[in-house]
Amino acid sequence: MRSACLLALMAAVAPVACTRPGDDRAARDLEIGTARAPGVAVAITDGLAHVRALSPAAGGSGGGAIELWAQAPILDLTLDLDDAAAGTWTITVGNALADLALTAATPSGAAPVTELGGPRPTVRTWTLDLPAGRTSIRIAPPDAADLAPWRFVVMGDIQDALPHVHEVFARIDAEPGARFVISTGDIVHRGREDEYELFEQQLTTLDLPFYSTIGNHELWGDVDGWYRRFGRATVHFDFRAVAFSLVDSASAGIDPAIDALLDGWLAEHAAGLHIFATHYPPLDPIGVRMGSFASRREGQALLGRLAAAGVDLTLYGHLHTYIAFDNAGIPAHVSGGGGAEPMRFDGIDRHFLVVDVDPTASRVTAVRVVRVD
Amino acid sequence: MLGPMLWRCCGGLVISAVAMSMSLAHADEPVAEPVAPPPTRARRALAIGAAIVPGVIVRGAGHWVARERRTARRLLVIEGVGLALAAAGGIPIGFSGGAEETLPGLIFLVPGTGLLLGSIFADAWGAAGGAGVAGEPSPPPRLDAALGYTFVGDPRVPFANLATAEAVARRGRAQAAASGWFGDGTWRARGAGGLRLRGPRPAERPADTSSLDVEMAVAAERRADQGLRVATAEVGALARLDLARIGPSLRGTFTTLGVALGLERIRYTTSGAADTSSLFAAHLGWGFLLGDGRARSLETEVYYEHRRDTLAGGLTPPTPFNGFVGYVGAVTTGWRGRWGASARFDAGSAYVFSLAARVRLPELQR
Numbered sequence: 001m002r003s004a005c006l007l008a009l010m011a012a013v014a015p016v017a018c019t020r021p022g023d024d025r026a027a028r029d030l031e032i033g034t035a036r037a038p039g040v041a042v043a044i045t046d047g048l049a050h051v052r053a054l055s056p057a058a059g060g061s062g063g064g065a066i067e068l069w070a071q072a073p074i075l076d077l078t079l080d081l082d083d084a085a086a087g088t089w090t091i092t093v094g095n096a097l098a099d100l101a102l103t104a105a106t107p108s109g110a111a112p113v114t115e116l117g118g119p120r121p122t123v124r125t126w127t128l129d130l131p132a133g134r135t136s137i138r139i140a141p142p143d144a145a146d147l148a149p150w151r152f153v154v155m156g157d158i159q160d161a162l163p164h165v166h167e168v169f170a171r172i173d174a175e176p177g178a179r180f181v182i183s184t185g186d187i188v189h190r191g192r193e194d195e196y197e198l199f200e201q202q203l204t205t206l207d208l209p210f211y212s213t214i215g216n217h218e219l220w221g222d223v224d225g226w227y228r229r230f231g232r233a234t235v236h237f238d239f240r241a242v243a244f245s246l247v248d249s250a251s252a253g254i255d256p257a258i259d260a261l262l263d264g265w266l267a268e269h270a271a272g273l274h275i276f277a278t279h280y281p282p283l284d285p286i287g288v289r290m291g292s293f294a295s296r297r298e299g300q301a302l303l304g305r306l307a308a309a310g311v312d313l314t315l316y317g318h319l320h321t322y323i324a325f326d327n328a329g330i331p332a333h334v335s336g337g338g339g340a341e342p343m344r345f346d347g348i349d350r351h352f353l354v355v356d357v358d359p360t361a362s363r364v365t366a367v368r369v370v371r372v373d
Numbered sequence: 374m375l376g377p378m379l380w381r382c383c384g385g386l387v388i389s390a391v392a393m394s395m396s397l398a399h400a401d402e403p404v405a406e407p408v409a410p411p412p413t414r415a416r417r418a419l420a421i422g423a424a425i426v427p428g429v430i431v432r433g434a435g436h437w438v439a440r441e442r443r444t445a446r447r448l449l450v451i452e453g454v455g456l457a458l459a460a461a462g463g464i465p466i467g468f469s470g471g472a473e474e475t476l477p478g479l480i481f482l483v484p485g486t487g488l489l490l491g492s493i494f495a496d497a498w499g500a501a502g503g504a505g506v507a508g509e510p511s512p513p514p515r516l517d518a519a520l521g522y523t524f525v526g527d528p529r530v531p532f533a534n535l536a537t538a539e540a541v542a543r544r545g546r547a548q549a550a551a552s553g554w555f556g557d558g559t560w561r562a563r564g565a566g567g568l569r570l571r572g573p574r575p576a577e578r579p580a581d582t583s584s585l586d587v588e589m590a591v592a593a594e595r596r597a598d599q600g601l602r603v604a605t606a607e608v609g610a611l612a613r614l615d616l617a618r619i620g621p622s623l624r625g626t627f628t629t630l631g632v633a634l635g636l637e638r639i640r641y642t643t644s645g646a647a648d649t650s651s652l653f654a655a656h657l658g659w660g661f662l663l664g665d666g667r668a669r670s671l672e673t674e675v676y677y678e679h680r681r682d683t684l685a686g687g688l689t690p691p692t693p694f695n696g697f698v699g700y701v702g703a704v705t706t707g708w709r710g711r712w713g714a715s716a717r718f719d720a721g722s723a724y725v726f727s728l729a730a731r732v733r734l735p736e737l738q739r
Binding site: 256284307346 | 468469470471472473474475476479526527528529530596599600601603634637639641642643644645646647648650651652653681682683684686687688689697698699721722723724
C-alpha cells in the first residue's frame, strides 16, 4: 500500500515537474529563418528573421514575393532560385530599421535593386531582378559598422496594458537617437491570438523596431502565436560593435540547448561589449520573494558564466517595477514598466530604459529611466 | 529592513497557526467521537468521494458522509482558519504585485496554505477509514544516522550521482545534526543545532507526536565545475501537529509546518564577484504512521517545500505562478528494530531521488 501511494504521488507530480519545459521552443527556434516553395528556397543567417510569406508568382512566370519579420537590425540571407523562379522579386521586411538598405550579389554580379519604401518607418520594401542560382542578400543600415556612441531602448511586461501601450511607444518615439527597442517579454497577457493582433496594431505606432524574447505570459496560450508572427524566442545579434543576447527564460529557466548556444556567444564576445537580456531575473534582488529562475542554483550558475565571460549589462523583466542592482558584479536592471499591473509602493509605474553605449570604449555609459506616467 | 521584520513575526508564526487551529477546533487533547455505527462499505466509498468532491472545496465533507460529524466540523473550522490566514497574507502580496513591503504577509500565507492543504489529506484519510490501519508513534531516537545515494535528474547540472550522509543526535531538549553530500566535483556540508520547545524527547514513548522545534543551521557548498561557492545560514522553526487531536479518525496522522529565514552568500570563483541574497523557506506537510512503533514502524510524509535553492529547484507550471513556487516531495522512513531505510522523492525543476540505510540508537525494545 505504501509503495503504491508513493508511486501514485510520483505519477501525479511527474507531469508538473518537467526538467526541460522549454525544449520544444529551443527546437522550434532552429526551424525559424528557412522556407521553401516550388523553385525557391530562403535561408536567413542565424534565424534572425521569420519568413512570414514566400510566394512565387502564379503561373510560373518567374519572380515572386518574400515577407520577413526582422528580429535583428542586420539580416543576411540567401535565395536559391531555379530557372522558372528567376525574375522580379519583392522583398518586404517588417520590424525594420527605417534606414535599411538592401544589396544583393547574384552569380552574375550585383543585382539592380529598387527601393519602394514602406507605409511606415518600420516596413521596408525592395524589388530586385534575380537570375537563377544563389543570391546572397544583405539588409543593413548605413551605420552598421559605425563605432560612434549610440543608444537603444529597453522595456518589458506589457501584458493587459496592450490597449494603451501606444502611449509608451509615443514616448519612445520622442526619445532622440534611439536605434531600436529591446524587450524582455510578456508582450501579451494570456497568449491569445487577438492579443497578438492588437500588439501588431500597436506596433504600427512605434517608429523603431522592437526585438523581443518571450516571457511566461506568452506561454499561457499557444506559443505558436508567437512563432507564426515573430520567429525565434531566443535571438543573438551584433550591431555597431555591441553583441545582444535575448534569451528565452519564459519557463523560469533556460533550456540546455539554448544554454549551449549562449556559451558560444559568451566565448565569441568575451572581449567586446555584450548585453544579456532575459525575462526572469536569475536571482531576485529580494531573495525572499523568489521572483526569479525556478532554480536558484541554475540562476547562480548562469550568472557565474556571464561574469566569467565579461558580460557588461544584464536586463530583466517579470517584476513590474524598476530595480537597479548588481549580480555577479554585472550591472543589472529589472524593468517591467510596459504597463502590466504595476507593483505598488515602489514609486514608479510605466517606464522604459534608455541605454547609451560606447563601442570604442567598450562600455555602457549610461542607463536612464524614462517615466511615462 | 525586511529580514528583521520577518524574523520578529517568525517566532510566533508556527505556534500561532497551529494553536489557532487547535483552539478553534476545541481540541487540546485527543478526543472521542460520539459512538456511531461503523460506516458500511458503500458509505465508506461515498465518503471517500465526498472528501474529493466537494471535500476539496468544503473540508470535512468526507467525514460528514462517514457520520463523523464532530471531526467534519473541526476540519471545516481549520479550512476557515487556513483561508483567513492565506487571505490575510496573500491578498496584500498579490494586490501589490509582490512589493517588498507586503512580503511579511508570507508569515500568514504559508501556514494558511498549510492548513488548507493538510486538511484535504486529513479528510480523505479519515473518510477512507485510515485510522483502522494507522500505526503507533516511535520515540525520537538519541541518534539517527544514515548513509545513502541521491540521483539528480537535472540536465542543467554537471552531476547526477551523489553520496549522502546524515546524523541527528538528541539529548534532552537539545538536538544537533550534520548532513552532506558529495560527488562529481561537488559537495555540500550542513550543520545545525536546535531545541525542542515542546513534544516528546528521546526515548519517551509519545502518546501525542505534536512537537515544536527551533533550529539554526549553516551550510557550505562547492560546485567546482560551475565555479561557485555558496554559504547559507538559516534560522527556522518546525511544528508538528498530531491530528488525533482533531478527531479519532485521524489517529496516526500528522501535519507539519515549518518556516526559516536565511542569508545566502554566492561567490563566483572565476570572476571573484559575490552576491548576498535573503532566503525565506517554508515546509508544509501531511503524513501518516504505520506499524507498532516498536519493532516495526513506518512514517510517510508528502510535502510542499517553499524554497528553490536545493537540488530540486522549483516547479514550473505553465502559468504566471511559475516564478514564485517551490517543489513537492514525499519521504518515507521504515524501521525494523535498530535498522531502517528511507526513500525520498522531490520534484521541482529537477527530479531528486534519494535512498538511505539508517541506524538508530538506542535500539527500541520489543
